[in-house]
Amino acid sequence: MTDQEFWQFINTFSGWFSAVGTIAAVIVALYLARQDKRIRLSVFAGYRVIVTQGDPESQRDYLTIGITNVGHREAQVTTIGWRVGIWRKQYSIQTVMKDGMSSPLPVRLRDGEEARYYIPLTGETRWLEEFAKECLVPNPRKRLLFMWVRVHTSVGGTYTARIEKGLREKLLAFAEQQSL
Numbered sequence: 088m089t090d091q092e093f094w095q096f097i098n099t100f101s102g103w104f105s106a107v108g109t110i111a112a113v114i115v116a117l118y119l120a121r122q123d124k125r126i127r128l129s130v131f132a133g134y135r136v137i138v139t140q141g142d143p144e145s146q147r148d149y150l151t152i153g154i155t156n157v158g159h160r161e162a163q164v165t166t167i168g169w170r171v172g173i174w175r176k177q178y179s180i181q182t183v184m185k186d187g188m189s190s191p192l193p194v195r196l197r198d199g200e201e202a203r204y205y206i207p208l209t210g211e212t213r214w215l216e217e218f219a220k221e222c223l224v225p226n227p228r229k230r231l232l233f234m235w236v237r238v239h240t241s242v243g244g245t246y247t248a249r250i251e252k253g254l255r256e257k258l259l260a261f262a263e264q265q266s267l
Contacts, residue, residue: 127158
């Protein structure tokens with residue numbers, strides 16, 4: 088095969104390469120255009136200690152749920168809940184009290200806005216005791232490995248996140264203490 092025949096053979100593929108490149112560019116452009124149309128939320132659930140300034144005796148333990156809108160589209164959060172378990176999943180809804188610290192529910196979040204919810208772990212609400220009894224018994228260690236916080240939006244989207252290690256340890260210690 089001579090040099091000229093070789094390059095003629097190579098040039099027969101140029102049409103195919105340009106067609107594949109054009110299709111790839113269209114796919115990427117459509118993907119990037121749809122990114123702005125989706126709701127994107129960042130969610131966490133963790134254990135926090137809140138101390139009032141000037142009063143070290145006021146230290147209280149809280150379950151804190153945070154939701155941040157990281158997309159460009161406005162989102163309305165309607166419900167917060169839990170999923171526990173892997174095979175026999177158990178779902179529950181979290182109620183939020185109007186205590187002045189937590190955001191209202193439902194809440195509308197624009198780009199970059201966040202909502203925080205503080206649920207006291209001890210005191211008169213007894214959230215920790217009720218949740219451990221209803222959702223973590225009989226195997227709290229196994230069930231906590233598969234515990235997720237779930238955030239539901241008005242357009243039917245559900246966003247989930249695993250609970251943080253500190254909250255998992257706090258729930259496990261309480262559940263094991265209750266089973267003794």
